[in-house]
Amino acid sequence: MAERLELKTKALEIRDYHSIDISKFIYGFTVDEARYQKDLERVLKRFGRKEVAQTVREGDTVTLSCASENPRFNKENVTVPVGKGLFSKALEADLIGLPVGETRSFDVEGTAVTLTVSKAIRTVLPELTDENVASFGMEGVSTVVELRRYCVGKQVDAFLLEAENPDQASAYVWQELAKTCRILRDPAEEAGVRARAEKRLQELPAAVTPEASDDAEEDPEAEAGEAIGGFDREQMLQIFLSELDLAAVGAALMERDGRALTVEDYEAYIAKLCEAYPDRSEAQIRAEHDPKAYAIEHYADYLAQVLDGYVAACFKEVLTKE
Amino acid sequence: MSVSIANTNTYAELTREGFVIVDFYSTTCVPCKMLSRILEDLTLDYPFLNIVKVNVTDDPKLGADNHIEAVPTVKFLKDGEELETVVGLMDEDEIIEKISEYYYG
Numbered sequence: 001m002a003e004r005l006e007l008k009t010k011a012l013e014i015r016d017y018h019s020i021d022i023s024k025f026i027y028g029f030t031v032d033e034a035r036y037q038k039d040l041e042r043v044l045k046r047f048g049r050k051e052v053a054q055t056v057r058e059g060d061t062v063t064l065s066c067a068s069e070n071p072r073f074n075k076e077n078v079t080v081p082v083g084k085g086l087f088s089k090a091l092e093a094d095l096i097g098l099p100v101g102e103t104r105s106f107d108v109e110g111t112a113v114t115l116t117v118s119k120a121i122r123t124v125l126p127e128l129t130d131e132n133v134a135s136f137g138m139e140g141v142s143t144v145v146e147l148r149r150y151c152v153g154k155q156v157d158a159f160l161l162e163a164e165n166p167d168q169a170s171a172y173v174w175q176e177l178a179k180t181c182r183i184l185r186d187p188a189e190e191a192g193v194r195a196r197a198e199k200r201l202q203e204l205p206a207a208v209t210p211e212a213s214d215d216a217e218e219d220p221e222a223e224a225g226e227a228i229g230g231f232d233r234e235q236m237l238q239i240f241l242s243e244l245d246l247a248a249v250g251a252a253l254m255e256r257d258g259r260a261l262t263v264e265d266y267e268a269y270i271a272k273l274c275e276a277y278p279d280r281s282e283a284q285i286r287a288e289h290d291p292k293a294y295a296i297e298h299y300a301d302y303l304a305q306v307l308d309g310y311v312a313a314c315f316k317e318v319l320t321k322e
Numbered sequence: 323m324s325v326s327i328a329n330t331n332t333y334a335e336l337t338r339e340g341f342v343i344v345d346f347y348s349t350t351c352v353p354c355k356m357l358s359r360i361l362e363d364l365t366l367d368y369p370f371l372n373i374v375k376v377n378v379t380d381d382p383k384l385g386a387d388n389h390i391e392a393v394p395t396v397k398f399l400k401d402g403e404e405l406e407t408v409v410g411l412m413d414e415d416e417i418i419e420k421i422s423e424y425y426y427g
Binding site for chain 2: 075276
């Protein structure tokens with residue numbers, strides 16, 4: 001059995017986070033039909049038939065050469081999706097209706113531009129029928145209804161990823177969890193963490209300007225060096241200190257899940273760092289990343305992952321109901 | 323169109339020519355997943371784009387070589403030369419703006 005990485009601070013008792021009500025943070029989901037149409041078109045485009053066109057239409061992808069005094073419009077064989085406005089809205093509008101192979105001159109943004117379209121490719125979208133959808137060979141998608149579910153699924157994923165204030169909800173779960181956690185702290189450990197937190201505090205810029213603070217725009221009267229992202233230095237110290245508590249709970253959860261960190265995990269981490277920073281010696285890397293710091297960081301990360309997962313699951317429940 | 327996964331051995335070759343968007347990401351990072359989806363969608367709209375993806379969790383050396391300190395980080399390159407680096411999640415319109423600026427610029 002792999003040797004465990006020891007973290008002396010223990011969580012003696014942890015409340016089950018599933019019992020924490022976060023409904024006040026959860027909001028509903030509605031399908032954005034415009035976005036759905038866009039995603040549907042993208043999927044259909046993937047299976048569309050490519051045709052060589054003789055006259056340019058909006059939506060075609062053309063290869064063109066243009067000559068002008070403006071360097072942006074002085075190029076050979078440039079690929080342009082017509083109508084997206086990526087190259088130039090005005091020039092792309094001029095292209096519409098232009099026969100392939102003909103050379104014409106236009107006034108684009110106040111500059112004379114002579115251009116020739118050498119190729120125009122049109123994607124003809126397949127008709128939306130169950131038969132066509134089945135022929136796409138997409139996993140789990142063989143009907144029009146399933147294709148809609150697939151496209152909407154992208155919005156659902158985005159909803160889960162962007163769910164409003166997930167950090168706030170996770171932080172709330174943590175606060176509630178912390179209220180009932182009983183954590184055994186080794187006094188020696190605590191002194192070490194305090195020293196580490198103070199060192200981190202010292203490493204922060206001595207004078208943080210209001211511009212560097214997230215809250216500075218909301219609080220124009222904030223003075224330089226006074227606050228960091230809305231926190232004063234004592235609060236920052238407390239945040240650094242709380243890392244150990246986070247790690248203690250994370251360690252308990254990892255152990256519960258059979259994923260407690262081992263010495264081998266730490267050694268693999270050091271090996272990766274050595275490979276990434278060949279200019280530093282292994283001893284130097286080990287000094288900068290001691291096992292304790294590694295464990296604290298990874299256990300705390302695990303806790304964050306678990307809590308974010310719980311919040312995401314609560315959002316999913318809302319989706320299922322709808 | 324191409325979306326390629328680069329490692330230390332292939333990175334230079336994949337980014338040497340033309341306009342390339344490099345997406346430095348990590349496996350567990352949520353904004354990275356969002357960015358990855360946006361880039362995948364863009365390759366459908368703009369099939370001439372070259373996108374190179376680098377998983378810095380799997381290849382930390384390549385991340386360090388490119389001075390990646392946070393993910394996602396997107397680099398816009400032309401003929402191997404770095405034009406701009408953006409740290410953090412970009413939305414679709416922001417990326418399109420960069421393509422317009424650098425691909426046609």
